[in-house]
Amino acid sequence: QVQLVESGGGLVQAGGSLRLSCAASGSRFSINTMGWYRQAPGKQRDLVAEVTEGGSTNYADSVKGRFTISRDNAKNTVYLQMNSLEPADTAVYYCNAYIAIFDYRYWGQGTQVTVSS
16 A cells, blocks of 8 residues: 655745645555646646656646656655746645556645635
């Protein structure tokens, strides 16, 4: 069983920055992809950014140029640096870990990010 512990959410004014962290533990197998999804009230959960074990990244168009995802494989930790935050970025952000050998995704408990105008 993989546990994901997120930290770093909070309240920030528009134009500000936040850094999210997510540490994974309990996996006996390589975590192929780690990433962040977000869900605003009344909306579906969407991908924000993800990074593979090899360092390849993928971003939602809405965050390109503003958010940067990175990963420390030795610590099984993924980070999301969020700059130039906008009120539209307000959501609960969920960490995700995908293990290909099981074709299974694990989810964190979520952390609230609120951007005020």
